[in-house]
Amino acid sequence: MSASAPPPAADASEDEGVDRHGFWLRTLRTWDLFFVAMLGVYTVALLVDAMPAHRTVLALVHVAVLVVAYALLGRQAALRGDPHRADAYLAVLVVVMVVQVGLGGIGSVLLFVAYSHIWFFSRRRVAGVLWSVALTVGITASASTRLRPDGAGLAEIAGQFAVALVFAVVLGLWVTQVAEQSEERAYLLDELRAAQDELAASHHASGVLAERARLAGEIHDTLAQGFTSVVMLAQAASAELDHDRVDQARTRLRHIEDVARDNLAEARALVAAFAPPGLDDGGLAAALRRLARRFGEETGVRVQVEHVTDDGVGREQQVVLLRAAQEALANVRKHAAASSVTLRLVRTGDDVLLEVVDDGTGLAPGTSEGNGLRGMRARVDAAGGALDVSGAPGAGTRVRLRVPAPAAADDPDTVRTAPTDPTVPPAHPQEQP
Known part of the structure; x- marks a missing residue:
């Protein structure tokens, strides 16, 4: 029991369980x-x-x-x-x-x-x-x-x-x-x-990894998609100039400027950890209509907007739904070769349902999910919802996701119909999910 006992790192006394x-x-x-x-x-x-x-x-x-x-x-x-x-x-x-x-x-x-x-x-x-x-x-x-x-x-x-x-x-x-x-x-x-x-170190490491994953998803869904648009618009503008179509090229350049401004706003929002800037002006419904209109102007794909309502949808759910719509349309741009897309957002009971349906090339059997769809699925899972992507070769693709929403201020069964908001023709394929 002594000061003469070995230090704590050494073996304890035979008849004592504690080194003193x-x-x-x-x-x-x-x-x-x-x-x-x-x-x-x-x-x-x-x-x-x-x-x-x-x-x-x-x-x-x-x-x-x-x-x-x-x-x-x-x-x-x-x-x-x-x-x-x-x-x-x-x-x-x-x-x-x-x-x-x-x-x-x-x-x-x-x-x-x-x-x-x-x-x-x-x-x-x-x-x-x-x-x-x-x-x-x-x-x-x-x-x-x-x-x-x-x-x-x-x-x-x-x-x-x-x-x-x-x-x-x-x-x-x-x-x-x-x-x-x-x-x-x-x-x-x-x-x-x-x-x-x-435990604190483990939580810190987990938090760092989670934040990195979140930022990676945000960058993929916003800045990367915006830069893709800039590249495609710049290529289109170059082609217009090669054919001396100056007015059309000027229109493409204006679109490039708009996309660049949007990307700058998204970058500032990411740095400041704000919600997507598009939600600050009229909420989710208005943001989806602007997204559809710009997508149509940039790609020539006709976009039909149906039954868009954001009544009673919480801010976190709005972010998930907007990012999902952006990713789905980006996939249409890159992979679908579609001529038209239908985008609808409805409130059904305690859930909000978002659908993006195109008439493009569809999905081949066994197609694996890419980073975009994996990120979308992670967002939806984190929000307690479900994501379904379906399609068949030549029959187009449907992206359908459902997320729970807080109780609406109005009757939750009420569905408001927004006027359709079309745009015009060509495109590219849907992301090999």
Whole structure:
């Protein structure tokens, strides 16, 4: 139970589940002060005692021996966790105490130091008991030799020291138990802190990965699609100029400027973590109509907008639905070779349903999902909804997603029909999902 036990990283004592080295090390300064105070009081008492001079000198010499032994053996054992130095110090302590009691005077005062140090430096409970018994037997024999009592006197001396022994053992065992519990609590607290730190680090790493995934999805659904439009419009403008169709080329350039401005607004919104800027002007319904109109102008694909309503649709759901519509139309642009697209958004009970249907080349059997559809599915799943993509070769493709929405301010079964908003012809294929 001691300062002489190995550090926490080493093996614990065989009969003890808790290493108390750390506990004793933290209290070493207090033990130093206690030791110095007791020896100071004892030294003063020796100097004023009426004991013969040669005995006083011998007692002071042994006090000095005890001080040196504590400094070189005891304290170093506490600092280094050295059991051999601790045993050597306890042996010196027992000898000094036997001599002090044998010299008479008030040598028994040092028993407070002796018994406490035995329990401080003993590595195990049994070692503390054995050292306490050895000290008690030694001082009993020393006192009996000095006083030479009769049978009754010897029994009285033995009884007094036996009481001191019982008190020392009980107190030592109790302090040992306190030390063990304190070290166990400290160990558990360290374990808890380590677990909390590890959990916090794990949460931080998960948050970083989640934020990266979110930003990747946002960039794919906004900036990347916008740059794709810019490239295609620039190619179209170049073709118009090659055929001296300046007015048409100027129209393409105007579209490029509009897309670039939109991309700039999206980039600023991403940096500031705002919602899509398109939702700030008229909400989701207006944003979808603008999206359809611009898509038609850029591609020549006829876009029919039907049954668009955003009544009671929360902001988070609006973001999911707008991004899904953007991705679906981007896939039509790149893969579908469609001539017309129908976009509808309706409120059905507690859900909002978005459909984007084209009349393009459709999906070949076994077509795998690309990054765009995987990102769309992740968004819909996070919103608690469901996504279905279906189609057949030559029969077009339908993207259908459903997300739950907060209770609408109006009757949830009410579906408002918006006037259709068409545009005109050519295109490209639907993303191999």
